[in-house]
Amino acid sequence: MTKINISFNPGPSQLYFTVEDHIRKALREGIPSISHRSKTFIGIHQSCISGLRQLLNVPDNFGIYFTGSATEIWERIIENLVDQNSTHFINGDFSQKIYDIALELGKKSESIVKPAGQGFEIQDLEYKNQTELIAITHNETSTGVSFEMAHINYLRDKFPNTLIAVDAVSSLPYPDFDFKHIDSLYFSVQKGFGLPAGLGVWIANERCLEKAHQLKSKGLNIGSYHNLPSLHQFYLKHQTPETPNVLAIYLLDKVIQDMLRRGIHIIRKETEYKAAVLYAVLEKSKKISPAVSTANKRSKTVIVAHCANYTSDLRQYLEDYGMQAGEGYGSRKTEQLRFANFPAHSKEQFEALADYIEAWETK
């Protein structure tokens, strides 16, 4: 079997270039054995938070909290920010999942649904019901559709008193969010940050915290150690309520410092360049095509190819050259391939991927 040199799986994905070195350093420094109440840990936490703030331009009125996964954040958002109702924009499996959690937790939530692969248009935002929370999936990992920034801003203007929570699990650190237009943003580290899985990052402002306090005082179950007030209380001390995934926080800090040195502007430009290279090949191809038909809805970070009967042939061809494509999600496994375009994927790797697809086309 061919050794896989590069994984284009959308997550867990390719490790960021520097991660292995950082792991070796962590072992030399005894990081896995430090106490999560020690000064060393507090220093790591502080550096990680301040780095994230700088990288993503997070204002001071937002706290940054660690959880076990982004799936956990879905649950915590519904428990802490929703009393009765929330509104969900659904166009794939992941935007569906947080909605399902809301229903499971007994909320009267509503959904605005588009078929998988389609994005939302401005007229889809014209709903009238009162809602406490709008849940947006910036990058639908299952289909490769992106939610437009302009639409987020539009929703904020239209519903100024509603909390807006954005799932950017498979797009950060690429997108440049304007935090004035959102109240919460979250991701997990095994995608764009190129780390081993096992850590979610939840960014939330003072409006979210206030809402959680309100719900708690009404007697709702907002969770315990990881409810927003508890997370915030420990966050202020640069600690976490539980013994966290210390190694992952250490590695996230290190990778963020690497990204800051490289420059977020360069990472964003390269992401756009790599996406353009791959989409160009998909558009030119006579065998395969971009799965998302509307160009301005196409994700820059999870690029989905509609491959129909060619799916397994192309997948195998790439694998023979050491390139592991991600399978299509769920029912689209046999007709699509997904290509993660994260900071861990170099320009050269994307150029090679495009070349190999072109070579496959004419083989």
Next chain:
Amino acid sequence: MTKINISFNPGPSQLYFTVEDHIRKALREGIPSISHRSKTFIGIHQSCISGLRQLLNVPDNFGIYFTGSATEIWERIIENLVDQNSTHFINGDFSQKIYDIALELGKKSESIVKPAGQGFEIQDLEYKNQTELIAITHNETSTGVSFEMAHINYLRDKFPNTLIAVDAVSSLPYPDFDFKHIDSLYFSVQKGFGLPAGLGVWIANERCLEKAHQLKSKGLNIGSYHNLPSLHQFYLKHQTPETPNVLAIYLLDKVIQDMLRRGIHIIRKETEYKAAVLYAVLEKSKKISPAVSTANKRSKTVIVAHCANYTSDLRQYLEDYGMQAGEGYGSRKTEQLRFANFPAHSKEQFEALADYIEAWETK
């Protein structure tokens, strides 16, 4: 500053001897980039569960589930196994914490409290109130007091219809539980298993699962992705509901295989030997003493020394020789030291520790 060669911190603690090698192997094999829905992951999960079952002698009517931490398991136990009331044996900070979570989640829980450092006597078990769940802390990490196995069995006989959940966070894999007398057992990996923090392991039988289903059908919030029915559904497929800490599950599997090769019987004998060595020195000392006065209540895995005014002097002395003692917990920081006695701590290290304490005594 002296390099710390060995950490006796009760957790996160010293890594198990083989962990660094396993991490290097995981990186070579690309484990952090594998999909959590892949055959490779399913194989790792399967091996880990079956190894744990063998190591701890877990019967087939118990499922084994992964969470982010043992703190998370406290919350999940209260949400999934308690409708109205639970009973908590409290004799330190960690047995207190799950009780606090029960109250925070609105349960009418009761507590049977002993001062820190004291264990429970048979007459303490003679309470009469009906209760749905008895929460026992097998090893109170904050004080070094152990809950006697015979008392667990006594409680089971007395309350056959009550669920019994045992926190063995800082004692496993040492204790040999009889699963006929308990319904749930849990731990986290950064203590006796000598792994980096970020994974909790929750073992629960079919009575727990049934109770969770009951509470859910009554409309209680039992959580979503990590409620017991959801955990169980994925467990049956050798998967997890969310993207888990894949690397930690891989490492846990590897360490369990190492422990099985070494033999759990040998690990248990060595634990008892090492505990005897250290307790003998503490008993003989004129300056310091075992913090737990009753010998049969003393933990074998977290050995606490009452050091009073000598605390910082002894701590510094050991540190100069590369041995990091754990601080006393909370308010006992200035008067106690804690020494973890886990499988990662060798007989030689414990003998050296005892020698150094004796040398310090007469310096």
